[in-house]
Amino acid sequence: MKLSFNSLRLSFIGIALISVSIAASAQSISDYRKAHRDLLAKQEKIKDKIKVEEAQKYAQDLYGDKQVDNADIYSEAWNSDRVNPYQNASIPTSKVLDVSKYAMPIKNNAITSHFGYRKQFGRMHYGVDLKASVGDTVYAAFSGKVRLTKFERNGYGFFVIVRHDNGMETVYGHLSKFLVKPNQYVKAGTPIALSGNTGRSTGPHLHFETRYMGVAMNPEKIFDFINGTTYHDTFTFNKNENNNSGNNRQSASRRRR
Numbered sequence: 001m002k003l004s005f006n007s008l009r010l011s012f013i014g015i016a017l018i019s020v021s022i023a024a025s026a027q028s029i030s031d032y033r034k035a036h037r038d039l040l041a042k043q044e045k046i047k048d049k050i051k052v053e054e055a056q057k058y059a060q061d062l063y064g065d066k067q068v069d070n071a072d073i074y075s076e077a078w079n080s081d082r083v084n085p086y087q088n089a090s091i092p093t094s095k096v097l098d099v100s101k102y103a104m105p106i107k108n109n110a111i112t113s114h115f116g117y118r119k120q121f122g123r124m125h126y127g128v129d130l131k132a133s134v135g136d137t138v139y140a141a142f143s144g145k146v147r148l149t150k151f152e153r154n155g156y157g158f159f160v161i162v163r164h165d166n167g168m169e170t171v172y173g174h175l176s177k178f179l180v181k182p183n184q185y186v187k188a189g190t191p192i193a194l195s196g197n198t199g200r201s202t203g204p205h206l207h208f209e210t211r212y213m214g215v216a217m218n219p220e221k222i223f224d225f226i227n228g229t230t231y232h233d234t235f236t237f238n239k240n241e242n243n244n245s246g247n248n249r250q251s252a253s254r255r256r257r
């Protein structure tokens, strides 16, 4: 109602303006120009206000606050076959991530290798290794959309990357079989693959990574693998704490295991 009233008013002002210009011949031209500028200035303000208010209301009606975020999550740096597709993105200093609706990636939660720098190999280990046999079911840790299923002979072997509603991505490596396809939406706990021993791997296990905007975070800070839960309903990503190696920004081919 408000918009249509304002539109009518604008139309009226427009008609009035034309009428003024017809009748203006007797008036001095500078008086007329001043009146014209004033009218235009008033119109601009009204129009802009309507545009902003309407656009905000439209977005809220359509998506609600939460899903506006999701629209960005599944569009930014989506079409990439890199493990870290956010090569040139500006990464926030900190971000609270919702990890309340989760599933453990594999039933057996025994960690065989931790996150961190591996002296013997001279490189970072960007995830944790979880004990698994060939053919064990691997589950999506959170709800989200499969971004990538790929094979890397000298690295992750068969691996799956899922981007989640909470903004995170998880990586599952050394798999023997995919159970999902890219762009498929999965819920937390959906079987996505079978574990295996493919790629650079010395025995069957699941390599599991948790990342935010490409930056690897220690999964053991989010998940309590002993009890099969997350520690809290939220996890606060801290760029400076987690970005413990510039290697996070390297291409997938240089990141192994």
Ligand SMILES: [Zn+2]
Pocket: 113, 125, 127, 128, 129, 206, 207, 208, 257
């Ligand atoms: Zn690993």
